[in-house]
Amino acid sequence: MSAPVIRVRGLVTRFGSQTVHDGLELDVRRGEILAIVGGSGTGKSVLLRTILGLKHPDGGTIEVLGRNLADLDDEARRPVLRRMGVLFQDGALFSARTVAQNIRLPFTEHTDLDHRLVTQLIRVKLAMVGLPQEAGSKIPAELSGGMRKRAGLARAIALDPDVLFLDEPTAGLDPIGAAKFDELIRDLQRALSLSVVMITHDVDTLCAIADRIAVLLDKKMVVGTLDEIRAYPHPWVQEYFSGPRGRAAQAGHDAAKGRKDD
C-alpha cells in the first residue's frame, strides 16, 4: 500500500488548561473517504484546521502528502496547499465575487493559464458539481444553501487536488439534497481519484459513502470500517449507532447491501 496522504502522530491540542487532543494518531489512505465523527466539542473542526495548517499543533507532527506543514515557510507551503481542496461549512465563498470569479481565484493564484482555458475549466467544474451554467454569474447571496455548497465544492476541486477536506458537507441540507450531495462526493472522488477527509454528523452519510470512520473518543482517535466501529464497545459509539437516527440509517445501509448481495 502506498504511503498515507495524511499522517498525524502524537497530536496534542490545548486551549488554556483544557486539552482537546492528547496523543492523537490518524492515517488517511490514498483514495479513500474517511469520515471523522465525534460529539460536539471533541475538537473535530480544530483537528481539520490543524491539518490544514491554520492552527499550530501544541505537540506532535502532521504530515500532509509527505511534508510537515509546520516546518515549511510560506513559499514552500504553497505547492502543498495547492494539492489540497477545502469545502468549509457554508461554502465560505467570497461574498463580493461571483461564483465564476470564486472558482477562478485558485487558477489565477496558482497557475498561469490563459483566460479562455480557465473559463472553459470553470464551466467544466460547474457541470461536475451539478450547477447550471447561469449560476456562474451569480453572487453567493443569490444562491440557496445547497447551491452555495456545490459552488464551494467547485472551488475546492478547481485545481484537481489530491486531498479534499469537507467540513460537515451535508449540514443544513434537506435529506434529499443531502443524499444527492453524498452521491456527488462519491462520484467526484472516483472520477478524480481524490482522498476525502470529511467531518460529519450525518449517520446517513457515514453509511452511504465513508470507506472508514474515525471516531474522536477521549482525546484520541479510533479508526475502522463501519462494521468495526459499530462493534466498538464504547458507550458514545453504541449510543451514536443505536439511537433512533443511527438505527434508521443502518437499516437503509443493510438493505442496500442485501440488494447488492442478491
Added chain:
Amino acid sequence: MDGEGSERADAGWARARFDGAAMVVALGGRWTLANARNLESSLARVETKGAKAMTVDMEKVAAIDSAGAWLLHRQILRWQETGSEIALANASHAQGSLLARMAIESEPRRPLARPTLGAIGELATRTGEATVDLAEEAHALVSFVGAVAATWLRAWRRPARVRLVSTVHHVERIGIDALPIMGLLAFLIGVVLAFQGADQLRQYGAEVFTINLLGVSVLREIGVLITAIMVAGRTGSAFAAEIGTMKVNQEVDAMRTLGLDPMETLVLPRLIALAVALPMLVFFADAMALAGGAVMVIAGLDLSLAQFLEQLAGAVTLSTYLVGLVKAPVFAILIGIVACYEGLKVSGSAESVGIHTTRSVVKSIFLVIVADAGFSILFSRLGI
C-alpha cells in the same frame, strides 16, 4: 516534439503516427493541470492530415486530471468538426468516465460574467436606481422617525418599559468613556482658535478681543459642533455596526419572535442615552475649549486669569451658552436615529455592515451640519 518539454519524465505529450493505413494519436505522460500549457501546444502540433478515422491511444498516459481531460476533449471536438471519426483506445475505466464528464456542450451556454449594459446603459441604470433609492430612502427614514416617535410616546406613557440598565450603560459608553478624547480635542481647538485670533487681531491692536472671539464662537458653535461630529464618528458608527452585526446573526429576528420590540430594546435606550450624554459632553467640551483658549491667551497676551475671566464675562451671556447647548439634544437625536436606522438596514453579509456603518457616519455628520445651519437662520430671525 518540443525539445525540453517532452524529454521531462513528468511532461505530457501527444504524437501522431500511421499504423498501417489508420491514423493513431498516441498520448502519454502526465495530463495534469501543471502541464496544461505544454499539453495545449503539444496537441496543437499534432498533424492529422485530415484523416477520416483516428484512434486516440491513451496507453502511455500516466495520470490525467480534469484539466488534461478537458484539453483532450476539446481537441477531440475540433477533430470531429473537421469530419474525423474518433475512437478511444486503451483508456482505463476511470479515464473514460472522467472524459465523459467533460461533455458539457449540451448544456446551454450562459455567460459567466454578470450581464452589463455598456457604459451608457450602466450610467443610465445607476442614475435611475440612485434616484429611486433616494426617494425610497427618504420615505423609509421618515417612517423610521415616525416609528421612533411612536415608541417614544408609548414609553412616555409607561416609563417602566424603558430599559434603564441598558440606557445607563450607553450613557457611560457615549459620555464618560469619551471624556478624555473629547477633552483633549476641545482643549486643542481652544488653543488653536485663540492663537489664530490673537494673531489676526494684533494687527488692529485689539488682541484682547480674542477672548470675545473665543467665548462666542466656542459656546455658540464650535463646542457643540465638534462634540456632535466626534460622537457621530465614535458612537454613531458603533451603534450602526452593533445593530448591524445583530441583524447578520439574526439576533434581531430572534428578538421579534420572542415578542421583544427592537425599537424598544435597541433603539430607544440608545436614543435616550445620546440625548442625555451629548449635552453633558458639550458642557465639558465648552469648558475644555475655554480652558485651552485661556492658557493660550494668558501665556501669549500676558494677561492674568482674572482679566481673562472679566473680559469673558463681558463678552458672553447665559443666552450665548444656551444657544449652543440647546442644539445638543437635537443633534443627538439626529445621530442616534441615523445610526440605528442604518444598523437595522444591514442585511446578509459582513460587507453590508461596513457599508451601512460608513453611511451612518457620513449621513449623521451631514445632517448635523445642515441642522446647525438651520439653527443659525432660526436664531438670526429670532434676533438671539
